[in-house]
Amino acid sequence: MLDILSLSGTRQAGLIREGSISAVELITAHLDRVEAVNPALNAAVEILRDSALEAARLVDKTKPAGPLAGVPFSIKDSIEVQGTVCSAGTLGYRNNPPSKRDATLVGRLRAAGGIPVARTNLPDVLFAFESDNLIFGRTNNPYNPTRTSGGSSGGEAALIAACGSPFGLGSDAAGSVRLPAHYCGIATIKPTSGRLARTGHVPPSGGWIETLWQIGPMARHVDDLWTMMPILLGSDGEDRTVVPMPFVARSEDTLRGLRVAYFTDNGILAADADTAATVRKAASSLQAAVKSVSECRPSQIERSYDLEMEMLGIDGGDGLRAFLTSIGSHQTHPLLEGWLSKLDRHRTDIAGFANYWARLDEFRAAMYGFLNDFDVLLSPVSFSPAVPHGTSTNDKIFPGFSYTMTHNLTGWPAAVVRCGTSHDGLPIGVQIAAAPWREDIALTVAEYLESTCGGWLAPPL
Numbered sequence: 443m444l445d446i447l448s449l450s451g452t453r454q455a456g457l458i459r460e461g462s463i464s465a466v467e468l469i470t471a472h473l474d475r476v477e478a479v480n481p482a483l484n485a486a487v488e489i490l491r492d493s494a495l496e497a498a499r500l501v502d503k504t505k506p507a508g509p510l511a512g513v514p515f516s517i518k519d520s521i522e523v524q525g526t527v528c529s530a531g532t533l534g535y536r537n538n539p540p541s542k543r544d545a546t547l548v549g550r551l552r553a554a555g556g557i558p559v560a561r562t563n564l565p566d567v568l569f570a571f572e573s574d575n576l577i578f579g580r581t582n583n584p585y586n587p588t589r590t591s592g593g594s595s596g597g598e599a600a601l602i603a604a605c606g607s608p609f610g611l612g613s614d615a616a617g618s619v620r621l622p623a624h625y626c627g628i629a630t631i632k633p634t635s636g637r638l639a640r641t642g643h644v645p646p647s648g649g650w651i652e653t654l655w656q657i658g659p660m661a662r663h664v665d666d667l668w669t670m671m672p673i674l675l676g677s678d679g680e681d682r683t684v685v686p687m688p689f690v691a692r693s694e695d696t697l698r699g700l701r702v703a704y705f706t707d708n709g710i711l712a713a714d715a716d717t718a719a720t721v722r723k724a725a726s727s728l729q730a731a732v733k734s735v736s737e738c739r740p741s742q743i744e745r746s747y748d749l750e751m752e753m754l755g756i757d758g759g760d761g762l763r764a765f766l767t768s769i770g771s772h773q774t775h776p777l778l779e780g781w782l783s784k785l786d787r788h789r790t791d792i793a794g795f796a797n798y799w800a801r802l803d804e805f806r807a808a809m810y811g812f813l814n815d816f817d818v819l820l821s822p823v824s825f826s827p828a829v830p831h832g833t834s835t836n837d838k839i840f841p842g843f844s845y846t847m848t849h850n851l852t853g854w855p856a857a858v859v860r861c862g863t864s865h866d867g868l869p870i871g872v873q874i875a876a877a878p879w880r881e882d883i884a885l886t887v888a889e890y891l892e893s894t895c896g897g898w899l900a901p902p903l
Contacts, residue, residue: 545642
């Protein structure tokens, strides 16, 4: 069964349609796998065995036509699943009543036939690059338990990497689907800002940082990202930020005309040797398939870290602290406190706020101008592979997360796929960014790199 579990969810759906396996058999195998790996990973905070098996029996009985009929998926514990408690990893939500409905994107996966099997771990109210909180504890990296799986969608990435789920949903305001995908060797995409509805997500849309947030699909195989994106698209009539832009379909012709730029040092914290070598290998592998590949860095990209922290820290973190107090989170995790201490130094007044916005607009314009010469921007996801537990807020490490922050600021779509392995056996992903609304370009390049550089490899579990 492990061979079947390692397949893409898209292929698993095909096996069910062919009659090679029943939905009950597939769901049972995944549930058993989650229970087998979770003691080592602590990735799943709730296993939805009863409801998942009930849904699987219904699929086997009714044979629905949905493209994901009978296939399991997992959900980050900041995204509502009907009948379960969405804790967002924070003590104030620990005893909340169960959600009365699914988040919009969970409902869309269900409507396509998908079956929720687990909710996954994350940091306290999502603010950390490690998944550790005071309710459920820390999630371990599937390739080395002394390393973090990343954050904030770290439980999701770890479970998918370990074949507990073929794909699932995370969310990203500074790299929170891309960093865990890199650390755990899976694939993901942060879609263009405004692409997917955030109804049913904690925190909800709104506020000055809403353009930084986006929910993103996560999977072992890029094929599943292609399958999920059209299912997840579209306004839900509630999240006013969703833009009804058409999704460009997969095409074999996309690669040929692409002008690719790559870099390994964003001027903030250079990538380590293994990471830089992996990015260069990925760029080299594209040479024969695209129009051009050039080593080139956007002129203002070195401002990414300061701008992201300024936007998040306009009020010095007071808004987040007030929110935590209002929901009863009177005790918070040290990693969250580490984040808040970094935000405090960016506190400003109304004139400073206006200056931050002006600087952000200038940055976005400069980055958009880069697209006159290039269609794809290839880079590290972070300066290194997975870091040891408890070290992410270290001042010598934290700025290394700026590689993902860049594309929260621009709003561009950015995919991640595993392209290498460090000298000590940790996955190394590469980030692929493209112009707004061109998720198809990012996914096309990711799929090519997956085929040429290896993609996901099973962890030693």
